Amino acid sequence: MRTALFVAIVVLSSTFGEIAVTHAMKIIGEVHTFTPRAILGVMGRAFRQGWMWTGFALMTAGFFAMVALLSWEDVSFVIPATAASYTVGALGAKFLLRETVNRARWIGVLMVSIGVALVWAGK
Amino acid sequence: MTAHKRLRTKTYVLLALMVFAGAIGDVLLSKGVKQIGELHHWTLAGLCAFLFQVFTNGTVWLGVACLIGYFICYTLVLSWADFSYVLPASALVYVLVPLLARAVLNESVTPLRWAGVACIFVGVMFVGLTPPSTTQPRRDSTAEQA
Numbered sequence: 001m002r003t004a005l006f007v008a009i010v011v012l013s014s015t016f017g018e019i020a021v022t023h024a025m026k027i028i029g030e031v032h033t034f035t036p037r038a039i040l041g042v043m044g045r046a047f048r049q050g051w052m053w054t055g056f057a058l059m060t061a062g063f064f065a066m067v068a069l070l071s072w073e074d075v076s077f078v079i080p081a082t083a084a085s086y087t088v089g090a091l092g093a094k095f096l097l098r099e100t101v102n103r104a105r106w107i108g109v110l111m112v113s114i115g116v117a118l119v120w121a122g123k
Numbered sequence: 124m125t126a127h128k129r130l131r132t133k134t135y136v137l138l139a140l141m142v143f144a145g146a147i148g149d150v151l152l153s154k155g156v157k158q159i160g161e162l163h164h165w166t167l168a169g170l171c172a173f174l175f176q177v178f179t180n181g182t183v184w185l186g187v188a189c190l191i192g193y194f195i196c197y198t199l200v201l202s203w204a205d206f207s208y209v210l211p212a213s214a215l216v217y218v219l220v221p222l223l224a225r226a227v228l229n230e231s232v233t234p235l236r237w238a239g240v241a242c243i244f245v246g247v248m249f250v251g252l253t254p255p256s257t258t259q260p261r262r263d264s265t266a267e268q269a
Contacts, residue, residue, distance in 0.1 A: 021201065025202040108252075109246065115217070116214055116243060
């Protein structure tokens with residue numbers, strides 16, 4: 001029960017954290033200029049977005065939940081379990097960010113999830 | 124070059140930079156911490172000594188710089204590309220890390236891991252068939268700078 005709860009916290013916190021960061025960057029708008037000055041300007045505007053800090057807070061919570069989980073579970077279980085983040089991420093992108101996730105993208109996401117789980121299982 | 128081709132080109136360039144920076148950063152961090160060796164003394168003094176060695180190791184700082192580069196590329200590409208496009212692409216780091224670990228750190232890679240690498244590669248190819256952005260852009264960030 002405790003393990004399932006912490007896996008859920010890791011997956012949901014890190015995924016929703018990244019979705020919050022994505023939302024912050026979409027508010028800023030598409031970057032066209034990639035000079036160092038322009039990039040610094042974009043990063044400065046990004047860190048003035050509340051959503052960026054919300055994203056960081058959620059990703060930090062996810063990181064500490066992962067560290068806690070690793071204190072009683074094997075890494076060979078934890079990391080493949082958290083590969084579910086890719087699928088949860090795609091669901092979050094579809095329903096929260098209103099992205100179009102078509103069949104090809106779903107197949108890709110599921111293949112990547114399986115691949116990440118295998119990479120860590122094979123460690 | 125059409126707008127569509129320009130979008131795909133800059134997406135691929137940023138993603139490639141992101142993946143290489145992430146993988147190189149991971150490998151350098153691993154190399155740096157391995158140079159320091161395992162933490163044996165789990166006392167406050169031992170921990171402080173270990174952290175001092177970590178933060179004064181050049182390889183660790185190079186790794187951190189690469190990971191900062193990864194994060195910058197990641198946030199920049201998210202300003203136009205879909206999260207559901209970028210997230211699977213970022214898994215290519217898991218493809219590159221075993222290759223670099225084998226070449227630089229002489230780590231062995233198991234067949235199961237290679238199978239995982241192949242799955243990730245195929246998955247990213249499928250995602251790559253889709254357009255990088257399926258949402259309406261809010262506004263042009265360069266207009267803010269004008």
